[in-house]
Amino acid sequence: xxxxxxxxxxxxxxxxxxxxxxxxxxxxxxxxxxxxxxxxxxxxxxxxxxxxxxxxxxxxxxxxxxxxxxxxxxxxxxxxxxxxxxxxxxxxxxxxxxxxxxxxxxxxxxxxxxxxxxxxxxxxxxxxxxxxxxxxxxxxxxxxxxxxxxxxxxxxxxxxxxxxxxxxxxxxxxxxxxxxxxxxxxxxxxxxxxxxxxxxxxxxxxxxxxxxxxxxxxxxxxxxxxxxxxxxxxxxxxxxxxxxxxxxxxxxxxxxxxxxxxxxxxxxxxxxxxxxxxxxxxxxxxxxxxxxxxxxxxxxxxxxxxxxxxxxxxxxxxxxxxxxxxxxxxxxxxxxxxxxxxxxxxxxxxxxxxxxxxxxxxxxxxxxxxxxxxxxxxxxxxxxxxxxxxxxxxxxxxxxxxxxxxxxxxxxxxxxxxxxxxxxxxxxxxxxxxxxxxxxxxxx
Amino acid sequence: xxxxxxxxxxxxxxxxxxxxxxxxxxxxxxxxxxxxxxxxxxxxxxxxxxxxxxxxxxxxxxxxxxxxxxxxxxxxxxxxxxxxxxxxxxxxxxxxxxxxxxxxxxxxxxxxxxxxxxxxxxxxxxxxxxxxxxxxxxxxxxxxxxxxxxxxxxxxxxxxxxxxxxxxxx
Numbered sequence: 001x002x003x004x005x006x007x008x009x010x011x012x013x014x015x016x017x018x019x020x021x022x023x024x025x026x027x028x029x030x031x032x033x034x035x036x037x038x039x040x041x042x043x044x045x046x047x048x049x050x051x052x053x054x055x056x057x058x059x060x061x062x063x064x065x066x067x068x069x070x071x072x073x074x075x076x077x078x079x080x081x082x083x084x085x086x087x088x089x090x091x092x093x094x095x096x097x098x099x100x101x102x103x104x105x106x107x108x109x110x111x112x113x114x115x116x117x118x119x120x121x122x123x124x125x126x127x128x129x130x131x132x133x134x135x136x137x138x139x140x141x142x143x144x145x146x147x148x149x150x151x152x153x154x155x156x157x158x159x160x161x162x163x164x165x166x167x168x169x170x171x172x173x174x175x176x177x178x179x180x181x182x183x184x185x186x187x188x189x190x191x192x193x194x195x196x197x198x199x200x201x202x203x204x205x206x207x208x209x210x211x212x213x214x215x216x217x218x219x220x221x222x223x224x225x226x227x228x229x230x231x232x233x234x235x236x237x238x239x240x241x242x243x244x245x246x247x248x249x250x251x252x253x254x255x256x257x258x259x260x261x262x263x264x265x266x267x268x269x270x271x272x273x274x275x276x277x278x279x280x281x282x283x284x285x286x287x288x289x290x291x292x293x294x295x296x297x298x299x300x301x302x303x304x305x306x307x308x309x310x311x312x313x314x315x316x317x318x319x320x321x322x323x324x325x326x327x328x329x330x331x332x333x334x335x336x337x338x339x340x341x342x343x344x345x346x347x348x349x350x351x352x353x354x355x356x357x358x359x360x361x362x363x364x365x366x367x368x369x370x371x372x373x374x375x376x377x378x379x380x381x382x383x384x385x386x387x388x389x390x391x392x393x394x395x396x397x398x399x400x401x402x403x404x405x406x407x408x409x410x411x412x413x414x415x416x417x418x419x420x421x422x423x424x425x426x427x428x429x430x431x432x433x434x435x436x437x438x439x440x441x442x443x444x
Numbered sequence: 445x446x447x448x449x450x451x452x453x454x455x456x457x458x459x460x461x462x463x464x465x466x467x468x469x470x471x472x473x474x475x476x477x478x479x480x481x482x483x484x485x486x487x488x489x490x491x492x493x494x495x496x497x498x499x500x501x502x503x504x505x506x507x508x509x510x511x512x513x514x515x516x517x518x519x520x521x522x523x524x525x526x527x528x529x530x531x532x533x534x535x536x537x538x539x540x541x542x543x544x545x546x547x548x549x550x551x552x553x554x555x556x557x558x559x560x561x562x563x564x565x566x567x568x569x570x571x572x573x574x575x576x577x578x579x580x581x582x583x584x585x586x587x588x589x590x591x592x593x594x595x596x597x598x599x600x601x602x603x604x605x606x607x608x609x610x611x612x613x614x
Contacts, residue, residue: 021529021537022544023522029551047554051562054555055587059506061498064471067508071468244479247501251475258472276465277458277515284516285523287509339523388527 003039007303010035014296014346024342025285028292035299049298057291061247062168067283068250069159073115074275075257077124080264084224085110086128091221093193094210098200100136101146101207102193104129108150109189110225112157113232114257116164117282118383122151122391126398136208140402142199145384145410148391149192149417152380155340157185158236159253161286162344162376164246169348172368174246175239179436180369184377184425191417199413231256240439286341293345300350310354320358327351328378328422335382339390343379362429369436370429374422381418384411446607450614453600457514460593464511471504496576503573503583510590514597517548535609542605549598556591559584 001009010031017027033046057063076082089106093099108125115121126147133143155162158178167174200207213221235253238244244252261267267275300306313323334343352371360367383391386408396407425432474494484491494500516522529537563584571580604614 018525019528020540021524021526022540023524023548025522026544026548026551030547047558050555050558051565054559054591055506055562055584058509058587059502059583061502064501064505067468067505067512068472071465071472248475248479251472252479254472255476258469273462276468277461279468280461280464280512281516281519281521283509284512285521288513288516289523337525337527339525342523388525 001038003303004305004308006035006038007300007305010296010299018338023288024339025288025292028289028296028346032292032295032297032299036295036302039299039302046295049295053294054291057294058287061245062164062174063287063290065164065174065247065250066161066286067279068247068254069116069161069164070279070282071275072159072250072254072257073117073120073154074279075254075261075267076111076115077120078264078266078271078275079227079257079260080266081114081225081228081257081260082107082111082124082128084221085228086125086132088218088221088225090132090210091213091218095212096197097209098142098196098207099209100129100133101138101142101196101200104133104143104147105150105153105189105192105196108147108153109157109186110228112153112155112185114159114228114235114253115154116159116161118151118154118380119390119394121154122148122394123398125150126395130395130399134399136210138207139406139410140399141406141410142196142207143410144392144395144399144402144407145412145414146192146196148384148389148395148407148411149195149414150189151391151395152383152418153185153189153192155380156181156188156377158182159250160376162340162379163372165286165290165341165344166348166372166375169345170352170368170372172372173365175242176365176369176436177372178236179240179439180373180432181376183435184373184421184432187421187425187431188377188418191421192414195413195417227256227260231260289342289345293342293349296346297349306350306353309350310357313354314357318358320360323355323358324360324374324426327355328374328426331375331378332381332385332419335379336385337388338382339388340379340382343382344375348375360429362433366429366433366436370425370432373432374426377418377422377425381415381422384418385415386411446603446612449600449603453514453518453597456593457518457597460511460590461515464508464590467504467508467511471501471508474500496573496578499573499576499578503578503586506583507586507590510587511593513552513590513594517552517594517597517601538605538609542602542609545598545601545605549595549602552591552595552598556588556595559587559591563588 014027014031018024036046037043085107086103089103093102093106104125108121111121111125129147158181163177163181164174167177231253235249239246239249355371383389392407392411396404478494478497481491482493563581566581566584572578573580
């Protein structure tokens with residue numbers, strides 16, 4: 001078997017292992033090591049690499065942003081800011097039809113600005129918003145669907161753990177990626193709110209309406225969320241202004257949400273331990289996958305697969321837009337069954353060089369940002385598509401009276417919005433890029 | 445006997461994870477202090493960023509991540525795809541779980557052994573970090589705590605998976 005064939009065959013083997021419920025990191029480490037052995041004929045190279053590879057991966061300065069962002073998100077869930085965000089959003093939107101669900105989405109967007117994880121956002125906002133939604137008579141499908149979709153804003157709106165990983169793999173600028181994610185993230189929130197508005201008009205009586213809140217009270221409620229705004233501006237603004245590195249920004253963010261959690265009185269010793277343990281298991285899981293992806297990609301580069309594949313795709317004369325569509329569809333499909341992080345780690349090192357060969361009529365830098373945002377959105381859709389949508393499970397487990405089937409159905413309209421948004425952003429790259437261009441033109 | 449082993453594994457995993465968390469919090473504080481210090485540089489009053497803060501962050505982070513591994517292993521926190529779990533016989537799934545537990549323990553043992561050799565290499569080269577001049581082997585040594593805990597806990601997980609297979613309680 002030639003090296004190239006080996007590389008091709010490694011995909012089905014990897015997928016088989018993954019579908020047999022092997023931990024994804026384990027499957028990648030195993031296939032990577034076995035493949036390298038088959039190419040070189042000795043395990044010594046892998047063994048020698050392992051002397052420094054594990055430590056090198058775990059101590060990588062760029063990666064150290066990940067545990068810090070996770071800790072920041074954990075502290076944010078203890079800060080009570082989810083409740084004040086929801087109250088503020090409700091005072092502005094609550095009197096509209098479907099307004100309470102819209103407020104939940106709006107609050108998710110706000111929370112996403114200080115939390116880089118979808119599951120944490122969905123779980124935290126679910127705790128605050130689900131009882132309210134029930135009180136105002138929202139059907140379980142709409143309530144859980146909207147919250148599951150709103151949870152994805154945790155990652156669509158910067159800071160975002162997935163974007164950090166993409167930035168490192170595709171060698172893109174994290175600062176600019178965060179800026180590029182901002183407008184599509186807000187569009188996502190807007191899209192979800194529109195979906196709710198259409199839903200309650202198609203099936204009227206599906207929700208009661210709150211009384212209109214006077215402006216004075218609205219402003220007071222808005223005033224309560226200042227820590228969120230402050231932390232977001234300092235973290236994302238500070239990175240972009242070059243005041244600190246992304247890792248330092250994450251440390252500042254963790255300190256900010258940590259102080260907010262202390263001030264709220266929610267942070268007991270037991271809660272702090274929980275926050276740490278939860279950060280610990282997510283970080284360990286992510287770093288083990290990064291390690292596995294590194295080993296697997298080392299094997300693939302030994303076989304020259306990424307180069308061969310990109311040359312091949314370039315030679316075929318495919319339309320770039322055709323390839324892009326196929327790639328995005330593939331992500332959507334895999335996202336239904338695979339976890340978003342593993343998918344990004346596994347595919348970006350192979351797909352990105354191929355995509356770079358294609359000419360989309362923009363500079364490589366712009367392309368890297370735009371493609372990153374598109375990938376971010378399509379992998380996040382996987383969180384709210386059955387059968388394996390983690391956000392659906394998280395929210396459904398909190399809404400005991402709603403069967404999972406209702407949650408699946410409730411999420412579908414939001415999935416449709418997501419797909420429409422991807423199509424729009426793919427067709428008009430400027431929507432994603434204009435803010436980056438604008439800030440660049442100030443010449444920081 | 446099993447009960448004691450389980451408690452032992454839980455203590456190792458939890459103590460290491462909390463220690464890793466403590467390191468993380470220390471890094472948060474150090475980075476903030478360093479940023480504040482850097483803000484004073486233009487005043488030229490002898491206050492500046494912490495020298496070698498990047499090196500410290502790297503070493504601390506590696507130690508923390510290694511220390512987090514046992515906890516993730518004990519709690520089955522590894523990402524996996526549960527799509528076909530329900531379609532397959534229970535015994536089949538449990539057998540696979542045992543197999544994967546063995547594989548994970550194997551990787552933990554190999555990884556820790558190589559980390560130890562890596563530490564010896566760094567020790568004999570006398571390699572230090574770029575700015576703070578911290579000997580690199582010390583970072584490896586800090587990682588070995590977590591890695592050793594990972595080996596112990598993943599060995600325990602083999603036992604746990606075998607018990608699940610024969611229908612004994614966790």
